[in-house]
Amino acid sequence: MIKNSLLSAAFVLAASASVEAQTNLRTQFNQALALFNELVMNKEIGEAIDMIQPDVVLSDAEKAEYNAALSEAFPDPFIGSATVQSATLKSGFRQEMLAYWTESGDYLYLYMVMHTQGAQQQVIHVEHSTTFSKFISRF
Template identity: 25%
Template sequence: MSRILVFLACTLFPGVLHAEIPLFKTHQDYVDFVDSKVMSRDFIPLIKQLGGDDEYTDAQLKSTNAQLLNVMPFDFTGTELIKNVRLSASFTQEMRVFWNAKSSYVYFYSLLHHREDGVVVLKFNLNTNSDKIFEKF
């Protein structure tokens, strides 16, 4: 049941690109941001910064945040990039995994555009079911 909730919550917030493009100066800035927000389960700023700021109401964000915190009740203590696929010279897909001592795992997918002025997250997804993330590759 908890995996379904995470899938549904993340499907509602796929990180759709909007008029003001969220831009990270470097790939490491993007990694540091995602790692800090997911590891501390700070999901509202994660969703907003990665493209959902003007796509969803505060009520929708709060509801999704509550669902995510319910299925991921403990902060994560480790993270690692487990898959990176170069699609072209400037587009990549990444899969990151986060875990904690409670044997909880969550998987993060992103489609990135590496531009001269920085890195844009075109799409992202967060799920406790690794199959849902591996399907994107």
């Protein structure tokens, strides 16, 4: 009886720790996504790339070049952003499609693939397009 109670208690503690870890990862992801969206909305795409892909080292000149290219492609300010689609894949992988738009109706779509290993989440692939159908067909 005591053995069963101890096993039950151990299982409950392990399960709650796992749920808490998943919740913390999702909270961290949501906070990082909010910061990423803010950077893109401000047309600081160089800083956004630097933030989500720490293994990609961009110089200040490269960041400025990316920022200038985004500002040239989208001269009007972005007025909104949203997660269009999000899907959990197998073995810790996840894909996200994000959208940013201007008042004049121009859209930027970003597609990201992430992988979570333990407490580490890493963006392993990023693409962008102005064509909705390019990424939505992947879901």
